[in-house]
Amino acid sequence: MPYLVTLTALANLHAGPAPQAGPGHAGPSHPPDGEELFDEETFAGNGRTCASCHRRDGRDVTDIDPEQVQRVYRHRPKDPLFRSIDSNDGKGNDYSLLLRDATFRIPFVLPPNVTVDERDDNVYQDAQGRTVVVLRRAVPSVRNITFEDHLMYDGRENADLAHQAIAAVQTHNEPGRLPTQREAEAMSAFQRTLFTSRQLERYAEGGPPPELPHGSTPAQRRGRRFFEQRNAPDGLCAMCHSGPLLNTTNVFNPIEGPNRRIAGNFSSELNANGYPAYTFHFEMPDHTVRTIRSPDPGRTIITGDPCIDDPAACTINPGSTASIFKIPTLWGVSNTAPYFHDNSAKTLEEMMVHYQRFFHITAVGLQNPDFEIDDQEASDIIAFLKLL
Incomplete structure (x- = not known):
């Protein structure tokens, strides 16, 4: 049976004690608004929200690209988008890769049967003695995500979008608290309303599957x-x-x-x-x-x-x-x-x-x-x- 990287291990990689999370945390008493959480909630962290990396353009949520990152940096070089955890070395000295490629540092605990030869700023031992490799990845699109049975570029999250939201906050927001289960489910529900076309939205509602366009030229x-x-x-x-x-x-x-x-x-x-x-x-x-x-x-x-x-x-x-x-x-x-x-x-x-x-x-x-x-x-x- 293959070894699996657990998301608990992934979530605990950044320095400091794990924030309080889940149903036991005192969240808001009223039903949470998923769109508002997506746009505005920092979870007492480094100032980032979900919309820091999944940019909003009116009602639409767009995939962040290098041009957007460079534009933000020109006008707001201390924007929450630029935090040391996503600099080239993880220490805040150089943001050239984020600016050039719009890629972010993602830490992975190596499975027990895997070793790596190199040791640098992107390969280290964590407090439990496990080998961690930090890889640069793009921001996955959240549009059409309701159809996904494999979340993230490597499919590590399967279809649990609420769980993925909690892991994303832990990895990228340096949070003082994690989303409650209700908040995570609300953000998940909001993301499931995002589509690239009305045709796909109708398909998600039980309509016919999309057909390849015939083309006119x-x-x-x-x-x-x-x-x-x-x-x-x-x-x-x-x-x-x-x-x-x-x-x-x-x-x-x-x-x-x-x-x-x-x-x-x-x-x-x-x-x-x-x-x-x-x-x-x-x-x-x-x-x-x-x-x-x-x-x-x-x-x-x-x-x-x-x-x-x-x-x-x-x-x-x-x-x-x-x-x-x-x-x-x-x-x-x-x-x-x-x-x-x-x-x-x-x-x-x-x-x-x-x-x-x-x-x-x-x-x-x-x-x-x-x-x-x-x-x-x-x-x-x-x-x-x-x-x-």
């Missing part, structure tokens, strides 16, 4: 073919973006197989942000050791097993695809930049350049040129993505 219609549930070269994108939410693998996926929410796309391996890589050693149940060098192993650092969520990592070119993450929905994708777990693709165009590289590697590995994406096809895919 030749480029859009050509781009649509990549998202129809077929084998390569048609249906290439659908191999990982199928189902009503465009977030599951299909039967034509030659690596992952069908109906998976976790997959690899080499965003960590190609490491466009140039983040430091670490050497992780995983002791397997048979006492063999698998070694992965990666700036962020994704799901693998949660399970402690490179094979459980990505069998290809242990069968096809072992170790090469073990940095795996949750497959996101593509509905509303043109309004949810930047992309990937590390915001390494700042635009749709950069995202497609990444996938041209990824599918080239796939084509070489599988000795199948059908996986190649040329520049015209990349442009067609972008034209179609803008319709979603």
Whole structure:
């Protein structure tokens, strides 16, 4: 059975005693307003609210991007967004990565069967003697979150959005108190009202599932073919973006197989942000050791097993695809930049350049040129993505 990183361990990583939390804490007597808590409640912490990182634009909640971070810094360099826990070294000396990529420091306690070679500001022993690795991650979108059965980029929270809200406050707000269960449930209920389109909102209310737009231009219609549930070269994108939410693998996926929410796309391996890589050693149940060098192993650092969520990592070119993450929905994708777990693709165009590289590697590995994406096809895919 794989080792799991517990969220209790994740929540206790920042210095100081754990704040009081849960139903036993004296919260407000009236029913809490989830939207008000999301926008305004700091939980007696470092001044951050949920909206500090999930920015509000009127009624809409947008994904924070580098341009927003830089704008805030120009006008308010002491804004709660800029706290030492999310500086480059965790000590407040340099915010260049937050400004450039809009990524934040996320601490992970390594599973007992995992060791790491390096020791620096991002790898240390906690008070219990456990090894902690701090990785930089983007802020996950909260829009369309009511459909999610895997929360966070590595899927560590499953579908318990209230529990995730408590863990997020603990990790990012340096709180004097944690949300009560009622407050967490109220924030969860508010987030479940956020959608990228009325079509998806109707689907959440029991309406028909969204259908792929047909497209009105030749480029859009050509781009649509990549998202129809077929084998390569048609249906290439659908191999990982199928189902009503465009977030599951299909039967034509030659690596992952069908109906998976976790997959690899080499965003960590190609490491466009140039983040430091670490050497992780995983002791397997048979006492063999698998070694992965990666700036962020994704799901693998949660399970402690490179094979459980990505069998290809242990069968096809072992170790090469073990940095795996949750497959996101593509509905509303043109309004949810930047992309990937590390915001390494700042635009749709950069995202497609990444996938041209990824599918080239796939084509070489599988000795199948059908996986190649040329520049015209990349442009067609972008034209179609803008319709979603």
